[in-house]
Amino acid sequence: MDTFTAIQERRAVKHYDPNFEMPEADYERLMDLALLSPTSFNIQNWRFVVVRDAEQKKKLRAAAWDQAQVTDANLAIVLCGDTMAWAKSPERYYKNAPEATRDMLVPMIEQFYTTSGEQVQHDEVMRSAGIAGQTIMLAAKAMGYDSCPMIGFDPEQVADLIGLPEGHVIAFMIAVGKAVKPAYPRSGQLPKSEVVFVDRYPEDAS
Template identity: 80%
Template sequence: MDTLTAIQERRSIKKYDTSFTMPEADVEKLMDLALLSPTSFNIQNWRFVLVRDPAQKKKLRAAAWDQAQVEEAQLTMVLCGDVKAWAKEPERYWKNVPEGTRDVLVPMIEQFYSTSGEQVQHDEVMRSCGIAAQTLMLAAKSMGYDSNPMIGFNTEQVAEVIGLPPGHVIAMMLVIGKAAKPAHPRGGQLAKSEVVFTDRFPG
């Protein structure tokens, strides 16, 4: 499936075929594609927790207000981020570029994030995870799978289930699998004129 079709056909699916087993090769392919998602300064601050153990899935479902897709989808993951990734050996984020380029970019990382404040660092994680989630959802659709991004869960409980380290935050959960039931018709799209503006907001 091409990218434009995947965008048009991707829907949030709640019911998954529990009789289907996702091949490990497909899991690896999805994650390889996710790791190509862009991040600011290439700091790759996202972290993906793939919850595969049935007992872990059950705990995660309980933390997600008993939403069945958490346990029934073939691939359930928690998208998190390391808020301080920018400060952890930043030279490795540019190890494959010429030395002159690296000497310019690496100091810029520290200069920007050390002075921008914790809110910007937190927001950077959210942006990175959002982009990665969209990459995963479109890749999944193009491979014949469906998905559902989720924010309906108790963050503290999910953090406990996955053993979230200090300095990390949770952005969302995402499930991927074979749909057992199609999505309902689209709820209602706002008019383009209401959400798309040229140069500045009107008025």
């Protein structure tokens, strides 16, 4: 499936075949593609907790307001992030870069994130996770699977369930699997004129 088709056909599917088993090669391919998602300064601050164990899924479903897609989809992916990834041996992020590039960019990482503060560090995780989540959903669609992004869960319960380390945060979850029922028809897109502006907001925008 080409990229344009995947974008057009990707929907938030709620109903999955609980008996379907994703081939291991497909799972590995999906996560390999997720790791190509861009991050600021290449700090790769996203973290992915892929819940596949049946009992763990049941617990996750309970923390997600008993939403069936958590257990019925083949994968339940909790997208998290390390807010301090920028400070953890940042030279790793440029190990294959020319020395001049590494010498220039690595000091810039510390300078940017120490002066920007905790809010930017947190926001950076959310931006990175959002991009990675879309990568996962489009890749899944291109591979013949469906997905559902989710924010309907108790973050404290999920954090405890997955053993979220200190300094890490949860962005959202994605269920991935084989649909048994399509998503509802698109309920209505806003007109382009209401959400796309050229150069600046119009004076009457609110």
